[in-house]
Amino acid sequence: MDPSTTKSTILSPSAIEELVNDGATLVIYGKAVLKLDSWLRYHPGGEKTILHMVGRDATDQINAFHSVETQKSMERFQIGRIEGKWDNIIPLFQRASDGKNILEIGQHGDRDEENSESSACSRASSVFETNGLRSRAAGTESPASSISASSEDISKLATDALAPESKGDVERDEDAIVASFRELVAQIEAQGLYDCNYWAYLTDVIRISIIFSIMLLLLHFKQYILSSIALGTFWHQLVFIAHDSGHLGITHNYTIDTAIGLLLSSTLGGLSLSWWKTSHNVHHLATNSPSHDPDIQHLPFLAVTPSFFSSLYSTYYSRIMPYTPFASTMMRFQHHLYYPLLCFGRFNLYFLSWTHLYQNLGPKHPSMRWHRPLEILGQLTFWYWFGYLLLYHSLPTLSSRVLFVVISHAVTMPLHVQFTLSHFAMSAKAGERNESWVRQQLRTTMDVDCPAWMDWFHGGLQFQAIHHLFPRLPRHNLRRASEVVKVWAAENGVRYEVYGFVECNGRVLGRLEEVGRQAGFLREATRSVVEKGEWLRGEWE
Incomplete structure (x- = not known):
């Protein structure tokens, strides 16, 4: 950070994003840019609560959890200001977890050569998510178009299939x-x-x-x-x-x-x-x-x-x-x-x-x-x-x-x-x-x-x-x-969901049963992949 910067310094979005990508703990509060590196380990609510807000406009979250006095005390961390609307970026903390997920999949892949059942589960999971979930959610996709879906689409469909209520929100700015x-x-x-x-x-x-x-x-x-x-x-x-x-x-x-x-x-x-x-x-x-x-x-x-x-x-x-x-x-x-x-x-x-x-x-x-x-x-x-x-x-x-x-x-x-x-x-x-x-x-x-x-x-x-x-x-x-x-x-036009106690229990049990049913589909797909793999190995041998 340039030592010449002050609280009134206007920071461009690109400059803020560059600092975040370099590891700076920057949070947007109102129009202020807060640099919380020195406070991270001392935060009473835990450092991970801050890490989830890095690179994001946390105005409403900060106001919700802190008193007016605490909000005012945050001025000491201000390093500049932004102009216009801030476009959130995904925190490094969350991006790092995505990278670890990908790395773990790769590591499983290496070991899977020695464990055909684990490998089959991984491949079946991919087939299950692309074919099974998309067909259940949409009902009109062909297998070929389903298989070509991106992992991001698959994740979205997997959740949307279980949460159709989110579709009912009236879109507003x-x-x-x-x-x-x-x-x-x-x-x-x-x-x-x-x-x-x-x-x-x-x-x-x-x-x-x-x-x-x-x-x-x-x-x-x-x-x-x-x-x-x-x-x-x-x-x-x-x-x-x-x-x-x-x-x-x-x-x-x-x-x-x-x-x-x-x-x-x-x-x-x-x-x-x-x-x-x-x-x-x-x-x-x-x-x-x-x-x-x-x-x-x-x-x-x-x-x-x-x-x-x-x-x-x-x-x-x-x-x-x-x-x-x-x-x-x-x-x-x-x-x-x-x-x-x-x-x-x-x-x-x-x-x-x-x-x-x-x-x-x-x-x-x-x-x-x-x-x-x-x-x-x-x-x-x-x-x-x-x-x-x-x-x-x-x-x-x-x-x-x-x-x-x-x-x-x-x-x-x-x-x-x-x-x-x-x-x-x-x-x-x-x-x-x-x-x-x-x-x-x-x-x-x-x-x-x-x-x-x-x-x-x-x-x-x-x-x-x-x-x-x-x-x-x-x-x-x-x-x-x-x-x-x-x-x-x-x-x-924002959906606020309120249900009776009995209906709430029914909704939760229904969700758990549906996820369990989809887990069953995955088990069957895994078994099918294992059997097919053994048959192919027999043919090659």
């Missing part, structure tokens, strides 16, 4: 959508929906305290099964407050909300808020992206799009997600295993939390170094009261302890179902480079409709689409915000 959405944000703020309802949080605290007391009382009277149910319900309700604190949605003060979340999540729930924030923030920015969103990366057990059949590279986990024969088998039953698997979801969260803390992947800024020790202390406290005092000291036999653990964790299953409902059946294709923030979120997220009296069960977070648009909005106000967004979406 994205600039008009963005301008209208920013007016909507101002309207939400003017209505006071960002103001926290502390009485509602007091009610939450009273409710979860009563549930915890009931759990202890039932334990005292040796009602172990009922006690385990009460503990699972306690964790279910506790997550809602921890979630709000992670989004700074309680006091909107970073230190206070973070302290609340760290204490609650680790000490009472055994989970790392620091891990959750780094994962969840990426989920918000790269929603339903197979390569980038950790919340839909569940191989080898679940796949919500045929894109996972290609052994994608996960930018979040920094590794290939292999589509193994075991994963292929699991696809056949995934719509039946959806609920049982989510009964054990909490165990995976323990593992991810411990890994995060052990590897010290939390915030690195000196002012935030207290996060990790506080969470480790919270983890030790959790496993003392839950692991020793409750399980070991209070339960008489090994079988009662195992049963208590299984039931208490399975009771939290509806919480995992709720979060996946809003995304698993929605579009998992890549949006256009200049797709607006609001259209991206409403394309990949749907809301669950239910009576107001059920908000205590869902925690208000059944309005996931609204939460994604306004992540710092207190969840007690999401229902009111939903009514405002419904009107806005209708006026602007």
Whole structure:
């Protein structure tokens, strides 16, 4: 970067793109060009959230996640300005993952000479995607024209075949959508929906305290099964407050909300808020992206799009997600295993939390170094009261302890179902480079409709689409915000999908069953290629 540049320097698009291609961490905010290289490793939300925004206009994303004070503090990173409309470029971080996917395919190809079945699976996958999916999606393509389709077309068709609802959006100029959405944000703020309802949080605290007391009382009277149910319900309700604190949605003060979340999540729930924030923030920015969103990366057990059949590279986990024969088998039953698997979801969260803390992947800024020790202390406290005092000291036999653990964790299953409902059946294709923030979120997220009296069960977070648009909005106000967004979406021709709880479950199960069916087609194609290859080798010999 030329040292003579100042905040008022006009930077051309070509100059910005050249800097990005050279590795500079540049983000567009309004008309300002921010260079975040020095802040990357200190970002409280994790460096990957920034890397996904490099070379893009992140104005709405930054405004959604940060307070006005934080937004103003970003001026110190400004190195210039742009004129006119910025045309987004694909971040190097995402381009690098695409390159690794291609490299991995090549590496598989080298090994496939020694493994005919793996090679056949790769070739069958290509035939399956070009012929099978295109014929199912369009129904009019000839085999020859299908086979000549590009990989980009194939990926698009593979997802569109499962997400026809994305076709229904009324096309409008994205600039008009963005301008209208920013007016909507101002309207939400003017209505006071960002103001926290502390009485509602007091009610939450009273409710979860009563549930915890009931759990202890039932334990005292040796009602172990009922006690385990009460503990699972306690964790279910506790997550809602921890979630709000992670989004700074309680006091909107970073230190206070973070302290609340760290204490609650680790000490009472055994989970790392620091891990959750780094994962969840990426989920918000790269929603339903197979390569980038950790919340839909569940191989080898679940796949919500045929894109996972290609052994994608996960930018979040920094590794290939292999589509193994075991994963292929699991696809056949995934719509039946959806609920049982989510009964054990909490165990995976323990593992991810411990890994995060052990590897010290939390915030690195000196002012935030207290996060990790506080969470480790919270983890030790959790496993003392839950692991020793409750399980070991209070339960008489090994079988009662195992049963208590299984039931208490399975009771939290509806919480995992709720979060996946809003995304698993929605579009998992890549949006256009200049797709607006609001259209991206409403394309990949749907809301669950239910009576107001059920908000205590869902925690208000059944309005996931609204939460994604306004992540710092207190969840007690999401229902009111939903009514405002419904009107806005209708006026602007943007699809906002809201379905009843039963229909949402049906849509998710239908998606999982359809992906499983397509995995079956791939298995049959693989078997056919193997048999044909063996026949050809016999002829040559």
